[in-house]
Amino acid sequence: MKLSKLYGIGVGPGDPELLTIKAYKILKEVDMIVTPRSSEDKRSLALLTIEGIINERKNEPIVVEPVFPMTKDQAKLDFYWEKAREEVLKNMKDMKGCETVAFITLGDPSLYSTFYRFLKIFKDVVDEVEVVPGVTSFSACSSIAKTPIAEGNEIVSIVLDITGNDNAVQIIKNSDSLIFLKLKNMDKIKTMLGNKKAIIGIKVGFKDQKMFFGGLNELQQPDHYLSTLIVKKEPQD
Structure with a gap:
């Protein structure tokens, strides 16, 4: 039993209109869609993004929603995989x-x-x-804010977690623009x-998205893991 083709498809940040034409065409035809979710009692946000495409189809695909928990416990991860x-x-x-099969x-x-x-x-x-x-x-955050992430020779770094991460601390010192994903700490x-200029986007692209702009010291810790912080190392205007 073999698949002729497996697609790994990025569906964007949550806005169906930001889906690429190529992704749209594949999702209209693929036999099965696999979409991860973080727990049994939660819906897949990626699946929510493409619901309109599934509803447009003449033949409904098989949709599989495996649970991939947010944990660093390797034994638990291996079990769920x-x-x-x-x-x-x-x-x-x-x-x-x-x-x-399309994995979204x-x-x-x-x-x-x-x-x-x-x-x-x-x-x-x-x-x-x-x-x-x-x-x-x-990309969606910077577009909404009408603010470039980087220009000229500026250095951009992406950081997930700075806790106990000496490399991240050094990178932060040496970067002109910083992107923090799944914002913590x-x-x-x-x-x-x-108090650097900053942008925070929470659930960007979804109907309940929130955007905050201003000096970093004025912004609060987001209450959702789908949060993005962009910091520009330049004087606050």
């Missing part, structure tokens, strides 16, 4: 003629997504792989950077 593999393979077997992820598949781990555990049953890029949350960031 194996469970996801079994679930997808079972659906492939049950659906006669299932030849193409918010943002871009090549940036802090679960797609490449998924590819690793499925490479033995896949003949061909294609990755379709997507719009990132920080806001107070520590303020201490390190002072």
